[in-house]
Structure formats: C-alpha cells, structure tokens
Amino acid sequence: MKTFLENPAAWLDGKGPAAEIVISSRLRLARNIVRMPFTCWAKEKYLREIISLIKDAIKNNAFLPNATIVDLEQADSLIRQFLVERHLISPEHAKSKIASVVIGDKESVNIMVNEEDHLRIQTFSSGLQLNAAWDVISKIDDRMSEKIEYAFSSEWGYLTACPTNVGTGLRASVMIHLPALSITKQIGKILQAVSHLGLAIRGLYGEGTESSGNLFQISNQVTLGRQEEEILDNVEKTTQKIIHEEQSAREQILKQSRVQIEDRVYRAMALLCSARIISAQEVMELLSAVRLGVGLNLLNIPIKILNELLISVQPAHIQILVEDQQSPIEKDMVRARVVQKKIMEGMKNV
Known part of the structure; x- marks a missing residue:
C-alpha cells in the first residue's frame, strides 16, 4: 500500500x-x-x-x-x-x-x-x-x-x-x-x-x-x-x-462578513501549519475553511495539495504510514506533520 x-x-x-x-x-x-x-x-x-x-x-x-x-x-x-x-x-x-x-x-x-x-x-x-x-x-x-x-x-x-x-x-x-x-x-x-x-x-x-x-x-x-x-x-x-x-x-459572506470570514480562513491556516496534535475530523473542517479561502482569493495554495490532504490524513493512511502500533495521540502528531509537510510543499510551488 x-x-x-x-x-x-x-x-x-x-x-x-x-x-x-x-x-x-x-x-x-x-x-x-x-x-x-x-x-x-x-x-x-x-x-x-x-x-x-x-x-x-x-x-x-x-x-x-x-x-x-x-x-x-x-x-x-x-x-x-x-x-x-x-x-x-x-x-x-x-x-x-x-x-x-x-x-x-x-x-x-x-x-x-x-x-x-x-x-x-x-x-x-x-x-x-x-x-x-x-x-x-x-x-x-x-x-x-x-x-x-x-x-x-x-x-x-x-x-x-x-x-x-x-x-x-x-x-x-x-x-x-x-x-x-x-x-x-x-x-x-x-x-x-x-x-x-x-x-x-x-x-x-x-x-x-x-x-x-x-x-x-x-x-x-x-x-x-x-x-x-x-x-x-x-x-x-x-x-x-x-x-x-x-x-x-460566497459573494454574500465576503460582502457582509469579510472580517469574520478572513478570521475563519486565517485561523484555519494557522492551525494547520502550527498544530502539534490534530485529528482527522479537525483537519477536514480546517481544510474546508482553507479551501474556501483559496476560492475567495484570500490564500494561494494549489487545490491539488488540499485535495491530496483529504485522503492522506485519514485514519488508515496514517496507520499504514507509522507501521507499528502507536497511541491515538501519537497518530494525531504524525497527522499534524503530514499536513505541514504537504502545505509547505504546496507553498514552494506557487
């Protein structure tokens, strides 16, 4: 695999x-x-x-x-x-x-x-x-x-x-x-x-x-x-x-609540880039906000990177990556590193 x-x-x-x-x-x-x-x-x-x-x-x-x-x-x-x-x-x-x-x-x-x-x-x-x-x-x-x-x-x-x-x-x-x-x-x-x-x-x-x-x-x-x-x-x-x-x-929320939307997007990006421990469900929610930010031209990250993360952060993917048995916290730590490595890879290519 x-x-x-x-x-x-x-x-x-x-x-x-x-x-x-x-x-x-x-x-x-x-x-x-x-x-x-x-x-x-x-x-x-x-x-x-x-x-x-x-x-x-x-x-x-x-x-x-x-x-x-x-x-x-x-x-x-x-x-x-x-x-x-x-x-x-x-x-x-x-x-x-x-x-x-x-x-x-x-x-x-x-x-x-x-x-x-x-x-x-x-x-x-x-x-x-x-x-x-x-x-x-x-x-x-x-x-x-x-x-x-x-x-x-x-x-x-x-x-x-x-x-x-x-x-x-x-x-x-x-x-x-x-x-x-x-x-x-x-x-x-x-x-x-x-x-x-x-x-x-x-x-x-x-x-x-x-x-x-x-x-x-x-x-x-x-x-x-x-x-x-x-x-x-x-x-x-x-x-x-x-x-x-x-x-x-999207046009409506940007017009009516721009600061709140920017805050949501930038917080999500900051968490993905800085978190030490992160669950699959949390990544999915944060990726949604970041993807929205890309669509609103608030962020510049390749869609390819965000798409690939939708798959690579899932539980079985992380388990295969670590190979041996680890605690849930240790797996969440590995997931955080996977996310940050992938985002850094994407930022280099923009």
Whole structure:
C-alpha cells in the first residue's frame, strides 16, 4: 500500500472544470454475469468463478494497463479501510468475504468485484467532467462485454441486484464542497431541492455515510427508463445550479462578513501549519475553511495539495504510514506533520 501512499490519484490534481468547488466526477456502471446468481445469493464456488472470469476479462485491456488486483479475502481490516478512504471500494464492499478490486493506473479506473453486483466499474475525473468520464467508462464497458456476457433484458435493460440500478446501471455523481451555503444556513434548502429533482445526497464515502468538511456527493437515484445521456445531463445541470448558488453565497459572506470570514480562513491556516496534535475530523473542517479561502482569493495554495490532504490524513493512511502500533495521540502528531509537510510543499510551488 505504500506505493499508493507515494502516488496520489490523478483525479485529485485539481485541474478539471470548476475544480475549486467540485473535487471530482465519478461514474459507476453496475453489471452482472449472465446465468450467475447475484452476489448476495451466490455460494463460494460461484463467487470465486466470478473473480476468475473478471481477471481473465481484464487481460490486455488497454484501459487497465498494469492493473493492480487486491484480493479482499487476504486483506485485513486496515487495508480494507485504506481502500475505502481512497474511494476504491465502498464501505459495503469492505465487508465482503470473497471479493476483489481491480485498480487501474493512477486510480482513474477501478472495478469492484463481488460487491452488490458482480462488477461495479468506476471512473474518476477531476472537477466537473461527467461527459469526459462517460467517454472512458463506456469504452471500458464495451471491451469487458466482449469477454463477459452480461445479464441483460431487452425489456428492462441491465439486470442488477437492487431494482434502483436496473436499466442503464449508471450512477453519476459529483463530490462537491459547499462551505458558504453551510455558513449562510442555505444548505438544507439546497439539498431538499436536489432531492426533489430525483437526485440523492450522500456523505463523503457514499451511501450511509456522513458529510465531512462540507463535502457532499450528489448523484442520480434511479436508472430505469432513463438514457445515459439524460442521467448525465440532469446531474450536470443540477451541479451547475448548485455551483452558482455556492458562488452567490460566497459573494454574500465576503460582502457582509469579510472580517469574520478572513478570521475563519486565517485561523484555519494557522492551525494547520502550527498544530502539534490534530485529528482527522479537525483537519477536514480546517481544510474546508482553507479551501474556501483559496476560492475567495484570500490564500494561494494549489487545490491539488488540499485535495491530496483529504485522503492522506485519514485514519488508515496514517496507520499504514507509522507501521507499528502507536497511541491515538501519537497518530494525531504524525497527522499534524503530514499536513505541514504537504502545505509547505504546496507553498514552494506557487
């Protein structure tokens, strides 16, 4: 796992459209293999056969060169949590016994094997780039379908374990940072409006998780009866509207409460640069304030650095970094040093 620690995922580079507010775009396709029971009903021999079939299918796949395959059966709880923190597997997938994950170059593409469905193909892009991500994932899906026969109905579309995924099997989501809407207490109204548009609002690691550092995931809820282009267009247009509302809220707080906002931003920056002990949750909240400061032109730190810190300060990442058993206080001390080293690195490059 140290190779992953030393090489941040490409989608964290902060170079995509609207990257100050939208951290990433993610597409996921749910697929199942014909004449195989769904994962939740499958006996061990079928689960192992599914893994074998998918391993064969990715051989010589141009979109997965030098792919890394992690066998979750051989992975302890620390490695599983590490993969969750990098968004390579879901919290539910981390609980699976006979499962694996295929990780592509720079973590832009990965395949969860034997999660809720046999395959969950994922692509990640920096900023708001749903259509670009679709170009990639559709080609990967086509290539996989040449090697594996999918469970498909001419009437219902792709067949999935959960009815909400039947049809295209496509989940389009964006990870978005909304601090100004939270400060102005408009976030509840915005999220309610989003849900009325048929979209779901989830926490940092998806379904069943909480928001942290004013980060939310917004995605479509259903796929049946919708074309892929329609799903992408709905999520894209809704995200654009939310970006507009966040930008308006930023202008409002800067106009009405400039000193207080500057104080919030500069305090957060000072704590990140000076703290000797810091928890993962505190880092997330402070990074939110600093990221807001960058968006308001109060600070000049590369978004790439802030994005990478969102991942590298998480508990499993710190535990792998220190290797041996240490007390919670000692881990928080290591986290503080990680943050300060990364920020110093970023400041040198501006």
